[in-house]
Amino acid sequence: MELEENLKSLNINEEENKNPHAKDEEEEGLEEGEIAGEEDDTTSLKKDVVEQPHPLEHSWTFWYDNTQAKSKQTTWGSSMHPIYTFSTIEQFWSLYNNIHHPSKLAVGADFHCFKHKIEPKWEDPVCANGGKWTVTFQKGKSDTSWLYTLLALIGEQFEYGDEICGAVVSVRGKQERIALWTKDAANESAQISIGKQWKELLDYNETIGFIFHEDAKKLDRGAKIRYTV
Structure with missing residues (x-):
């Protein structure tokens, strides 16, 4: 999962370098009240559950x-x-x-x-x-x-x-x-x-x-x- 996320991050950065306006266009398409780059609470919780060992x-x-x-x-x-x-x-x-x-x-x-x-x-x-x-x-x-x-x-x-x-x-x-x-x-x-x-x-x-x-x-x-x- 971590490798997959890193690869996705690399792909996003590569696309932004190709098109410097891509990020601005993405933010313009956000719904009212949304914050660019904000992580969903559920996604964060899932990461915590997966990564936390059970002694x-x-x-x-x-x-x-x-x-x-x-x-x-x-x-x-x-x-x-x-x-x-x-x-x-x-x-x-x-x-x-x-x-x-x-x-x-x-x-x-x-x-x-x-x-x-x-x-x-x-x-x-x-x-x-x-x-x-x-x-x-x-x-x-x-x-x-x-x-x-x-x-x-x-x-x-x-x-x-x-x-x-x-x-x-x-x-x-x-x-x-x-x-x-x-x-x-x-x-x-x-x-x-x-x-x-x-x-x-x-x-x-x-x-x-x-x-x-x-x-x-x-x-x-x-x-x-x-x-x-």
């Missing part, structure tokens, strides 16, 4: 776990790296519209969106005593739910928003999983509230379970589900 309550960081760098010998999380931190809704949409959605990610990929300065790892001090809710989808079917989850996070839609660390979408051979990480796994009422709200936001009808990170570290896939909604 988020928290800054968020996208992380990507590089599938090509993964191997059985590497330490878990060592191939994970931050991509970009955003703090306004405009930055979010600019990023979201230019990155692959889950259905386009390679099998084995993990794509995270966490509050800034919280690493999506069990070892992070904020996450250490937490856990996660998980929803599963058929391969290629999680795109919409991933977007809704992101919007709920950055839009502070959860009653216990301070409990939220972030979310991760994991692409596997036959399915895709979205997990919502929280801080205090022992706070049952907060976790149940988050789980119920998340299901409602996604319109997800199946039962979902909550696993403590501490259990997952010790028992891996044998970790039992502590809460369900």
